[in-house]
């Protein structure tokens with residue numbers, strides 16, 4: 001068998017999948033055969049159904065999955081105990097990884113099921129909101145089963161029912177980011193599942209992987225960039241200085257997309273539809289334009305364009321979501337893709353066991 005070494009497995013196909021397809025040259029993302037532009041106005045629950053079952057839900061299916069998820073949002077006493085025991089200074093992704101791993105047990109036996117996937121998907125927003133209110137020294141707000149998945153998340157964070165515009169903006173973001181092929185976190189979930197470990201262990205691996213700033217951390221980095229720039233007049237000098245120092249601009253570049261990230265395009269359009277007089281959005285639009293110009297000037301030929309995280313940050317900033325909730329919120333959507341990948345791996349499993357090439361000393 002021919003052995004190929006590729007840094008970061010660039011260009012290597014590690015699985016065959018029917019879940020999603022990314023055409024990086026054409027800037028196309030497909031979930032189960034549908035381009036995301038056709039799905040961006042569906043509910044989170046409907047698109048989750050599509051990923052898990054492989055086809056769009058009927059009206060009855062959509063009502064059923066919304067009801068089922070609303071009943072699975074609760075925290076167990078053990079989860080609440082862990083949430084109160086973990087050190088106050090622990091970051092939210094570490095909290096999420098630890099509390100999710102406490103769900104492991106007999107009800108998560110092999111093979112992984114859609115019911116298990118629903119439970120993990122339903123409870124992640126509750127974990128985030130519970131810990132967020134603890135940190136803010138505010139009382140926990142119990143999930144409201146009458147609200148849909150995204151409305152309930154925002155309700156548990158603030159205690160108020162969100163406006164349609166705010167819930168709609170966040171729901172579009174979450175629908176567009178709930179699956180993205182063989183990214184690092186989906187791959188780590190599939191590797192864990194390939195040993196016939198359980199779904200909770202696979203998702204714990206994925207959350208740990210998502211925690212890395214080059215994967216899930218970009219939105220916070222985008223906010224820092226926008227805050228550092230502050231005004232349109234400063235955009236060119238700040239960006240140019242960073243690029244000449246060899247820094248990477250958060251929210252730009254992508255391992256697969258070598259043209260505009262279709263999710264960024266869809267999010268930009270959503271933001272423009274609800275724009276109003278939004279100063280921070282105007283700055284984001286200007287910074288994006290300047291960044292792409294300067295990336296082409298200083299990094300010619302690398303095909304560096306806006307990725308989803310740039311407008312994710314703009315959306316989350318526009319709904320006043322604190323930046324330390326950006327990656328956890330991304331996790332609350334990508335759990336759907338991860339669980340779909342784990343179930344696909346389990347359905348036709350071969351354990352992952354790549355090679356390594358020894359380049360060390362011999363006969364020491």
Ligand code: COZ
Pocket residue numbers: 213214215218243247248249250251252253254255256299302304307308309
């Ligand atoms: N800003 C500035 N330069 C960048 C860049 C960015 N965001 N992304 C890549 N480059 C440059 C690299 O410095 C490198 O330049 P040289 O050829 O001079 O060494 C070249 O482009 C290729 O870099 P790399 O191999 O890292 O490209 P790749 O396409 O594999 O990178 C990721 C993809 C996303 C890791 C990107 O580099 C990045 O880190 N972006 C910022 C973080 C982010 O937005 N992540 C969310 C992705 S959805």
